[in-house]
Amino acid sequence: MSDKNEQRIDNENLNTSKPHLLIYAHYYDLASTAQIIRDLAEGMLESFRISVICVVPSYLGPIEEKWKKKKYYFETINGVEVIRVRVPEFSKDNKLSRVPNILIYFFRAMWITKKIKNIDYVMSVSQPPILGGLLGVWGKWTKKSTNGQHAKLIYQIQDFNPEQILAVNYSKNRLITNLMMLLDKFTCKQSDLVITVGRDLIETLNNRFSKKTKQFPKTALINNWIDEKEIYPLSYSNERVLAFKRKYQLEDKFIFMYSGNIGLYYDLENLIKVIEKLKPGTKTKDGREVSFVFVGAGTILNALKEYVNQHQLDNVVFIPYQDKADLIYSLNAGDVHWCVSAKGIKGVSCPSKAYGIMAASKPILGVLESGSEVRCLIEDTRGGLCCEPGEYDKVEENIHWFIDNAGSSELKAMGSRGRENLEKNLTRNVSVRKYAEEILKL
Known part of the structure; x- marks a missing residue:
């Protein structure tokens, strides 16, 4: 130097x-x-x-x-x-x-x-x-x-x-x-x-x-x-949200979104097998086609892509990391957001992606161990549905609950409760x- x-x-x-x-x-x-x-x-x-x-x-x-x-x-x-x-x-x-x-x-x-x-x-x-x-x-x-x-x-x-x-x-x-x-x-x-x-x-x-x-x-x-002034709820009709959806052919879709590191600690290789059970073309009761969207990168991204290609999961979309300035639009494009950890992660790691989901006022599909910090936050606010890692039948059941209740006031209320708690405490x-x-x- x-x-x-x-x-x-x-x-x-x-x-x-x-x-x-x-x-x-x-x-x-x-x-x-x-x-x-x-x-x-x-x-x-x-x-x-x-x-x-x-x-x-x-x-x-x-x-x-x-x-x-x-x-x-x-x-x-x-x-x-x-x-x-x-x-x-x-x-x-x-x-x-x-x-x-x-x-x-x-x-x-x-x-x-x-x-x-x-x-x-x-x-x-x-x-x-x-x-x-x-x-x-x-x-x-x-x-x-x-x-x-x-x-x-x-x-x-x-x-x-x-x-x-x-x-x-x-x-x-x-x-x-x-x-x-x-x-x-x-x-x-x-x-x-x-x-x-x-x-x-x-x-x-x-x-x-x-x-x-x-x-x-x-x-x-x-x-x-999360900075609640940078990430906040936007209308589905927001032009930048619509532009994000158009870019990745997600218009008029009901989106389950995973956003963040696609790495080892989230059991995604098994969760993709649960997603496989929902055949392409599955629709919500309000008529939207269901899509599963992964935004980010990580050590198992290629393995997930290979599995999706081999099993022809046309309802799964992979999207690169979004610039910080564009994160608000990608998060708001999702209807429900995954927040997941592999079994054994309780007391070891805390998935920070939950704070961005709450900031965008979105309901959470949690696969998290009982007593873990984020699961406690979700359950305290009734901000989503949770189950234990490895309970794949329950994961599938919770996915179907969100599909059956798409567009309902309860989904909106779940997201709103998470946002309210974040503004007070997080x-x-x-x-x-x-x-x-x-x-x-x-």
Whole structure:
């Protein structure tokens, strides 16, 4: 890194009286967790001076040529100083191709941390698994505030690992998973505050530690959120919503929509077999043809496409990720939205896509374990129908209920109740304020 860039970091960190918060975030673009971190960083600028260390834009794997020339890039995004680390490209179809991407981010983030002075607080995120948390420990150990004290560490857990890996049989190597557990527990112990995004995740955290000694890390529950001013209900006749439907031949269709990461943790390969039972041409009682729409990308997208082609499921449509500015139109195009997790994900992960669905005032078809945070939110508000992962007959029954009640006032009321609760309790401002308050109390 040039002397000019080093001087830039030093000068900018000294030109403020606000406490300095450094955030390690693997992604700061496109992915749902990345959007949460970006909202959080920008929302806390009134309380903190904020720097973020992340990778160059690469969530889908490929990297544009403009991000391949230097090891580090520096930019200011809406008041947040962003330091981007160059990493190798990867393929979402190849698990091992992610390893160099993650490791190079880890070591380059460690190195660039040395160039940033006067850090009061360090926040790390549980992505990438284990290493995201360990970056926070590195920051705490190596950075000091202006008064000479070590930085306080806040560990934000979006997903628990190795519990998530074990839940979906991603790895059966107990040596590796035991080491992962040991390291992540170490991060939790080193943290001055652990923030989780669900009541069931708090329980998982406490179960990691001895109930006899009661040596639990200090914790706080702060829900994820959606910006209710960016995502909100639109009429079916809205021109941009209609344009989205026309683009993908979805006019006059009753749409079951899945929007988000098409990955390992959602049991989609079995749910597509449930969808197969509803033959193409199935219609609702109000005469609309039923379509199942998947918006997004991920590790099992190609497998789903292959299954759909082999079984000639003409009522299934795949659509690429939508730009953030267009998400409001795609979400509003759906009549019912899936919110699903594989069995074993309770207390391990919290599907944030639920907040966008609620913001758009849409009913939810939930396949979620009892007691999980999002299922509790859906059931508390009567915002949809839920069943357990693996209860495929019940999934089919719930699909038919929505088909039979298409266009009814009850479907509209389900969505409205979810939106009302979100406006009261799950907005960006509410959650960001809680983060700032909890951090400043340390």
